[in-house]
Amino acid sequence: MNALLAILSLVSTALCLAALVRLHVLPTGYRPISNAVSDYGVGPYKRYYAVQTSAIAVAALFLAAALWRETHPAPLLIVALLLVFAAARLLIPAYPTDLDRSRPTRTGRMHVLLAALAFGSIAWAAAALPSHVDWPGLHSVLVILGWVNAGSAIACGLCMSSLLHTATEPFFGLVERIFYTSMLAWFAIVAIHLLAS
Numbered sequence: 001m002n003a004l005l006a007i008l009s010l011v012s013t014a015l016c017l018a019a020l021v022r023l024h025v026l027p028t029g030y031r032p033i034s035n036a037v038s039d040y041g042v043g044p045y046k047r048y049y050a051v052q053t054s055a056i057a058v059a060a061l062f063l064a065a066a067l068w069r070e071t072h073p074a075p076l077l078i079v080a081l082l083l084v085f086a087a088a089r090l091l092i093p094a095y096p097t098d099l100d101r102s103r104p105t106r107t108g109r110m111h112v113l114l115a116a117l118a119f120g121s122i123a124w125a126a127a128a129l130p131s132h133v134d135w136p137g138l139h140s141v142l143v144i145l146g147w148v149n150a151g152s153a154i155a156c157g158l159c160m161s162s163l164l165h166t167a168t169e170p171f172f173g174l175v176e177r178i179f180y181t182s183m184l185a186w187f188a189i190v191a192i193h194l195l196a197s
Contacts, residue, residue, distance in 0.1 A: 005066035006195035012059035013187040019052035020180065035173045037180060038097040038111065050093040057089035059187050060122075066194045067133075075132035081125035088118035116157065119179065123153035126186045138193055145186045152179035 023040045024032060026048070030039055041049035064082035068074045091114055098108030127146035130139055155175045159168040168175070 002066050002070045002197075003195055005062045005069070006191045009059045009062035009066060010188060010191040010195065012055045012062060013184055013191065016052045016055035016059065017184055019048045019055060023048045023052070031173065032177060033174045034170050036097065037173075037176055038092075038115065039099060041093060042096045042099055046093070046096070053089045053092050056184075056187070057086040059191075060086040060089070063187065063191060063194075066191070070194055070197065071133055075129065078125050078129055078132055081121040081128075084121040085118050085125070088114045088121065092118065112160070119153040119156060122183055122186075123150040123179075126150065126183070129190070135193060138189070141189065142186075145182055145189065148182040149179065149186055152176075152182055155179075 020037070023037075023045060026045050028040060028043070028045055038049070040046070041053075060082045064079045064086070067082075068079050092111060095107050095110040095114060097111045098104050101108075104112075126142075126149040130142040130146060133142075135142065152175060156172070156179055158164055159172045159175055
């Protein structure tokens, strides 16, 4: 059963990655260096954005179940954070971002709140996992990925702050894609470890 959960998490992570790649090759007019990933959630290609958010949410649910069943004692904090992340990612397509961030709407503010919950919960989970599991062969990799994930999530938050937004807007997309890359790598590595154990 644990192997099946790990496989399903891995497949869902791969689906998220495939949807993200697809979004980046479509003629959206967005620039990956400056545009946020959530900008793809507005307009004619928003279904791909919804696929990637749903896929990684499902990956988190499967990973939470696998960690709950496989790890003793179960890392309750990590499981809870994965559930928060999944809920935020499932809800976020219903609250598209404001493309004009100088004129925030109620929907756009909800998007920012859900993004903050998602980024914060998965960054915390990634950073905390090494101290909640005894995986000696993977400890260093998990520590590095956890810090990259947490650092890039914090950097995204700082870039969005009113103090730094104007200065960081030209390269916000790059910072966010570092976060996405480290997050997807973390999901894949944890799922592969659970599959192999």
